Amino acid sequence: MNNAETILIIDDEVQIRRLLEITLSANGYKISEAATGRDGLIHAATVHPVLIILDLGLPDSDGIEILKKLREWYLKPIIILSVRSSEDDIIRALDNGANDYLTKPFRTGELLARIRVAIRQSLGSSDDPLLSFGNLTIDQASHTVRKKDVLLKLTSTEYSLLVLLAKNEGRVLTHQFILKEIWGMGYQEQTQYLRVFMAQLRKKVEDDPAKPTLLNTESGIGYRFRG
Amino acid sequence: MDNRPDPDELLASIIHEEKKSQKGKLKIFFGMCAGVGKTYTMLQAARVEKMKGCDIIIGYIETHKRKETEALVVGLELIERNRYSYKSASVQEMDLDAIIARKPQIVLVDELAHTNAPGSRHIKRFQDVQEILENGINVYTTVNVQHLESRSETVAQITGITVRETLPDEIFEEADEVELVDLSPDELLQRLAEGKVYTPERSREAVLNFFRKGNITALREMALRIVAERVDKQLHDYMQQKQIRGPWKSGLHLLVAINYKVESMRLLRWAKNLAYSMGANIQAVYVETAHHLTPKEDTQLNKNINLAKQLGIKFRIVTNNDVVSAIVDFAQKENASHIIVGKPRVRNLFTMLQLSNFVNRLIRYSGNIDVYILGSDNQSKRRLKEKFYVPSFTSSVREYLTVILLIFLTSITCYFVRDLIAYQVVSFGLLFLVSVLAIFFGSGPIFLAASLSALIWDYFFIPPRFTFHVDKPEDLLMLVMFFTIAVLNGILTSRVRRQEQKIRIREERTHALYQLTKELNTASGMEEVSQIAMKYVQKYFSLESAIILKTDNNQLDNQVQKGTGILLSGNDFSVANWVFKNTSPAGKYTNTLPSNVHTFYPMTGNKGNMGVIAVKIQQSFTQGEELFWEACLSQISGKYEREFLRNAAKNTYILSESEKLYKTLFNSISHELRIPVATILGASDTLLSENYPEETRQMLYGEINIASIRLNRLIENLLNMSRLESGHITPRPDWCDVHDLANNVAETLESELKHFKLLTVIPDDMPLVKIDFGLVEQVLHNLVLNAIQIAPEGSAIRLKIFYDSGFLNIQLMDRGPGFNPLELNFVFDKFYRGKDAKAGGTGLGLSIVKGFVAAQGGTIIAENRVNGGAKFILKIPVVIQELVQNIKNEEG
Incomplete structure (x- = not known):
């Protein structure tokens, strides 16, 4: 049996599961459902889903705990779908290995888009050193960025920041994560650096820096690159 | 006298009635002496009630092994007595808490005047009964006439037996019902003879000692009279309450002046009886003069005052060196119709003069107020040895030593200059010294100083020197005059000084009270009030204190206010709770739980208790201190009450605000929630049921979508609002x-x-x-x-x-x-x-x-x-x- 396109839904709310099943089936995915964390773990191990949609408020255990257990061996994308909407909860989930986070109520269109991005990413980053998004091209071999074939003058930090976000296209990267990756340990609290560089980067990369399309702000959490 | 009922009195009687109605009712089976069948009658009454279906139990009964009585106990529920050991002795007492917990309609408690064994909560059983009544339980009990405080002395006079177990008259007067259990003396003696009261051996003894026909008749008369007076008073009260016009014999107001002597107790009892039979109000007053009370006198004064309180007599202290004018002033101020004083004992010419002076002046100044002078009885002859006026030698040894030293120093100085000044002048020097000393020392040291200086003058200065012999008659006269002047001068000065001291203490207290009031007024918040209260208790009474306040639901809190210097145990808290519930002090130096190390006072405001203050006192308050303490407490309690009222007002405001909000919320939210829900329901219903053209369906989808967004926004807002409201x-x-x-x-x-x-x-x-x-x-x-x-x-x-x-x-x-x-x-x-x-x-x-x-x-x-x-x-x-x-x- 080909389980390549199976998505596992771990959620105790029947209505949400039904909604997801209808929506996702209509979009060509196979669905596996679990109402408890325990069942979820068993299903994840048996049906080999390409992606897991996980609720945080499960009857038998905290979703974060399930997330941690899953992440011990499950490497494919996990999207959190929860009513918990505080920044703390979101950051905690992302820091514990969730690829994305959507709060209920959600738009099914949005969910489908996130699923697609997450699956595409998990299929492996191509070895192609050339990343292109619309009119923007990043050449990792020569460390150059072109927009509409015009070479952009980026500082090395701006370049690293852009590549980090672009490589994680569609995924929210928390402030702390970005700061650690670009500036190293000990800079996690220096969010002002990030703000300043992000503002610079937008001016150079975006068509209209006031309405960014590539470098999106996730309020209070981090940034997301949308190709 | 105006015949209309006094409105204040009416109000008081109404309030009194209301208070009484929440309490349990007390029924007393009243008899002239043991053996008339009080317990028996009480049990019979109980059985009748039981037959009627009333929940009636026995709290405590003493059958004295009388068979007829024991038979009646059978079939009634009995609360086990509380057995405990106190100082290795095993004790049995009524189990007060068990009765209150059992909460019957009526409980039988025999022998109301009984004194509890040490270690019990209360000293006397009537206090137990009061607590039971406070809990809304009715009580049947028994009392003999000799147990009434005001009659105990007369009973002692009639029978020659002093009654120790007495009952405050108030309890008897306050009883809701009194049933007289009567038996003719002959019948009683008959019963005794049949061994129905005591075992035969004890009967003989009892008949000889107590149950003589004369005694019994006298006691019977007393009992009948008391009950008759009671009926009379009830009629009067009833008329007053129902506003029946009638010959209001009252309006009579007795003022009894007491002092620090044992005779005052008799005076109080007598006056109480008089007031009772006259239907008059009664009040007592003590005039504090410069006279320095010996510890013994002080104790007796406290006893007198306590007796007054027990008899239910209002009591006041006034300060004035002139006793007569103090009494008359007070009597006029309080509108007294009669003044009652004791006749001072005539011991010698001096006191006789004093007495006639006292009585004459009192009669002269009292104007239209009647004066009763009660003679002293022969009992006091026993105390003859106390009759000499003894100055109080209570000063410390150091004072005596200082006085001796100063006299010697001055004498030595004078001795060296004796050749320069005449020996007569030396006497002036010594006289001067004695007068100066009188300003600083008590009468004891001054008496010593006067005697010593007289002797020294005589021995060392008056020729011939170094002998006490005096040659010249004028010198002898001078010596006598010297001694008299020294003593009189000294005593008078020290008296003035003491009076001054008393006034100063009063002034200090007034000032302290004023300061306290002022500081309390500026304080806000319970905590600050507590800090101030504890500070003042420490400053003016040198006492560490702990304050426990009530909570909002009128229970005593389970923790003390911050900053206290004493640590309260769990047991202390239960005492505090008792004090709070019963509005009566408890602990050391009180009648309730005196074995506790702390003393607990209720802080009583106008509307109930605000809390309890616990202090660790080393010796019981003197009368003056007690009054000052009460004044301070009432200030503090008043402030607490205002604080509680302010909080309550604030809470009420918040409550009404939140009620208003709730209504608005309800109206607005229910509308806002229902509209989108209705849209979603309606649209989805339509979509499910009929086959509409695609266009319509799309529109319905759109409506559902919009409704959901609206709903979602509302929920977001509500969540945010609740985050704000909860301060999160x-x-x-x-x-x-x-x-x-x-x-x-x-x-x-x-x-x-x-x-x-x-x-x-x-x-x-x-x-x-x-x-x-x-x-x-x-x-x-x-x-x-x-x-x-x-x-x-x-x-x-x-x-x-x-x-x-x-x-x-x-x-x-x-x-x-x-x-x-x-x-x-x-x-x-x-x-x-x-x-x-x-x-x-x-x-x-x-x-x-x-x-x-x-x-x-x-x-x-x-x-x-x-x-x-x-x-x-x-x-x-x-x-x-x-x-x-x-x-x-x-x-x-």
């Missing part, structure tokens, strides 16, 4: 690029903004600011949404963000209708919706805006724009970071 908003500021803010808002409201022009103005040199991104984003979101809802389609919404001297400024302007000027003050109020607002909307959006802005220390105001439209101006204090240049440099 803690802003977490982080560096923020305000462009992000504007972008995010524009993005999330993209579809709503389709028909509007959102113009964002942010200066180029805008620094990074430290704010809570999420909160400010929500603020902007709500403001923009508000503008969208009221401004006409196609109009421009301007968002201006800039930094100015420490504040992040955000201004949002629309071209809507603006605000009604009258409404400007309310736009941020919860659930407030503009009068001209379109349908829909909860009035939550803007109040959340205000809450979130305020949570970050910011302000928001709304105003109307000059050319029409509304303008919101936000100012949030922020720190900024102009790092752009620095970081660029770092980059190189």
